[in-house]
Amino acid sequence: xxxxxxxxxxxxxxxxxxxxxxxxxxxxxxxxxxxxxxxxxxxxxxxxxxxxxxxxxxxxxxxxxxxxxxxxxxxxxxxxxxxxxxxxxxxxxxxxxxxxxxxxxxxxxxxxxxxxxxxxxxxxxxxxxxxxxxxxxxxxxxxxxxxxxxxxxxxxxxxxxxxxxxxxxxxxxxxxxxxxxxxxxxxxxxxxxxxxxxxxxxxxxxxxxxxxxxxxxxxxxxxxxxxxxxxxxxxxxxxxxxxxxxxxxxxxxxxxxxxxxxxxxxxxxxxxxxxxxxxxxxxxxxxxxxxxxxxxxxxx
Amino acid sequence: xxxxxxxxxxxxxxxxxxxxxxxxxxxxxxxxxxxxxxxxxxxxxxxxxxxxxxxxxxxxxxxxxxxxxxxxxxxxxxxxxxxxxxxxxxxxxxxxxxxxxxxxxxxxxxxxxxxxxxxxxxxxxxxxxxxxxxxxxxxxxxxxxxxxxxxxxxxxxxxxxxxxxxxxxxxxxxxxxxxxxxxxxxxxxxxxxxxxxxxxxxxxxxxxxxxxxxxxxxxxxxxxxxxxxxxxxxxxxxxxxxxxxxxxxxxxxxxxxxxxxxxxxxxxxxxxxxxxxxxxxxxxxxxxxxxxxxxxxxxxxxxxxxxxxxxxxxxxxxxxxxxxxxxxxxxxxxxxxxxxxxxxxxxxxxxxxxxxxxxxxxxxxxxxxxxxxxxxxxxxxxxxxxxxxxxxxxxxxxxxxxxxxxxxxxxxxxxxxxxxxxxxxxxxxxxxxxxxxxxxxxxxxxxxxxxxxxxxxxxxxxxxxxxxxxxxxxxxxxxxxxxxxxxxxxxxxxxxxxxxxxxxxxxxxxxxxxxxxxxxxxxxxxxxxxxxxxxxxxxxxxxxxxxxxxxxxxxxxxxxxxxxxxxxxxxxxxx
Numbered sequence: 034x035x036x037x038x039x040x041x042x043x044x045x046x047x048x049x050x051x052x053x054x055x056x057x058x059x060x061x062x063x064x065x066x067x068x069x070x071x072x073x074x075x076x077x078x079x080x081x082x083x084x085x086x087x088x089x090x091x092x093x094x095x096x097x098x099x100x101x102x103x104x105x106x107x108x109x110x111x112x113x114x115x116x117x118x119x120x121x122x123x124x125x126x127x128x129x130x131x132x133x134x135x136x137x138x139x140x141x142x143x144x145x146x147x148x149x150x151x152x153x154x155x156x157x158x159x160x161x162x163x164x165x166x167x168x169x170x171x172x173x174x175x176x177x178x179x180x181x182x183x184x185x186x187x188x189x190x191x192x193x194x195x196x197x198x199x200x201x202x203x204x205x206x207x208x209x210x211x212x213x214x215x216x217x218x219x220x221x222x223x224x225x226x227x228x229x230x231x232x233x234x235x236x237x238x239x240x241x242x243x244x245x246x247x248x249x250x251x252x253x254x255x256x257x258x259x260x261x262x263x264x265x266x267x268x269x270x271x272x273x274x275x276x277x278x279x280x281x282x283x284x285x286x287x288x289x290x291x292x293x294x295x296x297x298x299x300x301x302x303x304x305x306x307x308x309x310x311x312x313x314x315x316x317x318x319x320x321x322x323x324x325x326x327x328x329x330x331x332x333x
Numbered sequence: 334x335x336x337x338x339x340x341x342x343x344x345x346x347x348x349x350x351x352x353x354x355x356x357x358x359x360x361x362x363x364x365x366x367x368x369x370x371x372x373x374x375x376x377x378x379x380x381x382x383x384x385x386x387x388x389x390x391x392x393x394x395x396x397x398x399x400x401x402x403x404x405x406x407x408x409x410x411x412x413x414x415x416x417x418x419x420x421x422x423x424x425x426x427x428x429x430x431x432x433x434x435x436x437x438x439x440x441x442x443x444x445x446x447x448x449x450x451x452x453x454x455x456x457x458x459x460x461x462x463x464x465x466x467x468x469x470x471x472x473x474x475x476x477x478x479x480x481x482x483x484x485x486x487x488x489x490x491x492x493x494x495x496x497x498x499x500x501x502x503x504x505x506x507x508x509x510x511x512x513x514x515x516x517x518x519x520x521x522x523x524x525x526x527x528x529x530x531x532x533x534x535x536x537x538x539x540x541x542x543x544x545x546x547x548x549x550x551x552x553x554x555x556x557x558x559x560x561x562x563x564x565x566x567x568x569x570x571x572x573x574x575x576x577x578x579x580x581x582x583x584x585x586x587x588x589x590x591x592x593x594x595x596x597x598x599x600x601x602x603x604x605x606x607x608x609x610x611x612x613x614x615x616x617x618x619x620x621x622x623x624x625x626x627x628x629x630x631x632x633x634x635x636x637x638x639x640x641x642x643x644x645x646x647x648x649x650x651x652x653x654x655x656x657x658x659x660x661x662x663x664x665x666x667x668x669x670x671x672x673x674x675x676x677x678x679x680x681x682x683x684x685x686x687x688x689x690x691x692x693x694x695x696x697x698x699x700x701x702x703x704x705x706x707x708x709x710x711x712x713x714x715x716x717x718x719x720x721x722x723x724x725x726x727x728x729x730x731x732x733x734x735x736x737x738x739x740x741x742x743x744x745x746x747x748x749x750x751x752x753x754x755x756x757x758x759x760x761x762x763x764x765x766x767x768x769x770x771x772x773x774x775x776x777x778x779x780x781x782x783x784x785x786x787x788x789x790x791x792x793x794x795x796x797x798x799x800x801x802x803x804x805x806x807x808x809x810x811x812x813x814x815x816x817x818x819x820x821x822x823x824x825x826x827x828x829x830x831x832x833x834x835x836x837x838x839x840x841x842x843x844x845x846x847x848x849x850x851x852x853x854x855x856x857x858x859x860x861x862x863x864x865x866x867x868x869x870x871x872x873x874x875x876x877x878x879x880x881x882x883x884x885x886x887x888x889x890x891x892x893x894x895x896x897x898x899x900x901x902x903x904x905x906x907x908x
Contacts, residue, residue: 291860295460
């Protein structure tokens with residue numbers, strides 16, 4: 034220990050300390066609350082341990098609910114599509130932007146596409162409800178030019194999920210694109226020069242130099258995304274959904290919100306939240322292992 | 334050297350801990366100081382001022398002043414309709430100042446949240462406060478929260494406090510709407526909270542129609558449901574606003590279907606369907622209104638109207654506020670609403686379009702059986718008191734002062750206006766604890782229309798005088814008196830209380846049969862059941878097969894509905 038302190042790295046490690054303390058207080062401390070999942074929690078009674086224990090009853094209650102399978106299915110479907118589309122689009126866009134030679138044009142595009150990232154869903158929700166309105170929304174007015182019937186995007190179960198995925202990707206792809214563009218600048222230009230000498234065209238260069246060069250950062254974002262497989266986006270869904278699209282749009286988080294905050298059934302809500310955490314933890318563990326196996330990526 | 338480094342390490346660690354710990358604990362400290370200050374004041378109080386101490390045996394003065402003054406804590410749930418005079422706020426306004434001057438009570442709000450709808454921000458914040466135990470001395474709660482607090486044994490038994498400190502007038506108001514108000518706050522014979530009494534008749538549904546459109550299209554007044562459909566169709570297809578565009582709809586509706594602006598309650602009552610209400614069936618048992626066959630018929634008709642475009646195609650994403658904007662923009666000419674709609678949102682429509690005229694009509698029936706508006710218990714809020722609170726009677730003193738200022742014999746028109754309506758601002762909303770006479774709005778209508786007819790204003794009480802002057806300002810044709818138009822449409826000769834007067838005199842209002850605290854299974858399952866109901870009904874209106882209703886009824890029973898029905902009937906038998 035003391036030997037280690039001698040190493041020149043210790044001030045750096047010290048800088049971790051505030052972060053670690055914050056995580057302990059705000060992330061690990063509240064984990065005590067998990068016990069609520071196994072209690073018939075009486076909120077007003079005060080302490081965490083003053084309510085009667087009921088074992089796994091809360092979990093059974095959730096499983097008995099008619100909606101639970103539907104909610105799980107919605108969550109996974111929405112999240113998986115968001116991850117896939119949200120993963121592919123920024124890569125493609127960054128590759129395309131990378132080919133743009135006019136600097137001001139490239140910068141302009143970058144700025145424009147990452148602006149929505151800074152708007153909150155509560156604002157975007159209001160905007161989207163107007164934009165997608167079947168009677169007055171600009172999207173449907175545009176469609177009607179081509180003779181389409183107006184589509185009730187936010188009230189139709191077959192459209193609601195695509196709308197969620199598309200709008201989410203639209204909001205976030207610009208931000209992710211910047212991450213990839215940063216990775217691209219790290220690729221040694223000599224590799225391209227060598228490839229040109231070998232007679233490789235633009236496409237071959239992309240395939241054999243650019244993509245492999247981006248691989249570590251792609252794997253990293255993929256790993257991080259796996260932990261989100263059950264995060265289908267509370268803010269977004271909450272601001273856009275309505276009873277008609279519960280069937281295709283109700284997700285774990287909105288469900289927990291209704292059960293927990295609105296109906297004050299904290300035990301049940303915690304049980305669902307705990308379940309979600311366990312699944313997410315499994316996913317991120319697996320993907321971390323895979324990332325280590327196939328891309329030699331590891332944090333520790 | 335090694336040692337110094339080690340020490341630096343430890344020192345740095347300690348400093349960081351200190352920062353974090355002190356950051357965490359500072360609010361608590363403040364609160365602690367507060368509490369002790371509070372109890373000290375209370376101690377002084379019981380020692381110093383003889384007549385005010387709880388231990389004192391002398392006669393209680395319902396409006397006596399605390400000397401020295403005391404401080405009480407509560408929380409406030411406000412909404413967007415709260416407006417303030419210059420420099421005032423929810424923490425400092427005419428009511429807080431009056432409470433200090435007249436009663437020696439300083440009200441301190443632990444938090445203030447905007448959003449008072451069911452399940453809204455305020456209710457959520459209250460739920461969180463209950464869960465975390467961060468409660469004020471005086472707690473405004475709904476019936477479900479009240480039950481939670483009673484079960485957790487946190488509340489003071491107010492039976493004696495009420496007996497001793499409520500003024501005779503307060504007691505009269507508490508019982509004006511029947512004994513149910515106090516009964517609903519009584520657990521095992523103990524009064525655990527003071528209800529903020531309202532008026533159940535004020536909640537009765539009625540039909541609002543734009544009469545300038547009626548005249549223009551030569552349509553009849555709504556006397557039967559057939560008339561309503563005729564009006565609705567004409568408003569949708571015959572361009573009542575004359576702008577050449579098919580941009581108007583017949584019947585306004587919000588996404589929650591019941592409650593709030595442009596709900597369906599009145600429409601459904603016309604079909605003898607009573608959603609989310611407990612009604613007596615032919616055998617005398619209580620049954621749940623949402624699953625009765627009448628509901629199915631009504632939904633089938635709504636589906637038809639939706640298909641024809643007579644109901645807002647986008648009602649599914651519009652809450653009451655959004656639906657109100659639609660009305661304000663002059664896009665709709667009929668809705669099922671409440672007596673207060675002229676003040677919100679119809680007055681906005683009037684401001685946008687001087688020609689807009691709205692008239693209220695009683696709800697109509699689909700067959701030869703007369704339609705009956707059904708109303709719930711008129712208590713939306715209860716005031717509970719924490720067990721260890723020093724001056725529980727302060728709650729009743731504030732309520733005593735509130736009712737006395739509003740409708741008591743000692744109040745004056747100036748005093749009333751100052752505390753209730755001066756400057757077009759609804760100042761009564763500031764008072765932390767309130768109670769409302771059940772019949773007073775109806776009486777205003779009766780007295781004001783009498784005064785308009787006879788010209789004799791001498792019999793009016795301050796509130797009535799105030800309302801009449803608003804109405805007269807409008808009738809005199811002055812500019813910018815839309816608010817007076819609103820009051821005229823409510824209390825005037827042809828105001829909405831004419832409709833309620835008809836309901837009352839024909840004895841057609843049906844009160845809710847169940848007014849107890851939520852039962853065991855209700856607390857557990859109601860959320861699921863209500864969500865299912867809303868989802869199935871909205872989808873049926875928007876075109877799903879009407880047979881899904883039968884599946885809903887079966888599901889409802891299976892998923893806890895039968896158990897709830899059992900519990901409700903048990904409660905009814907033991908009432």
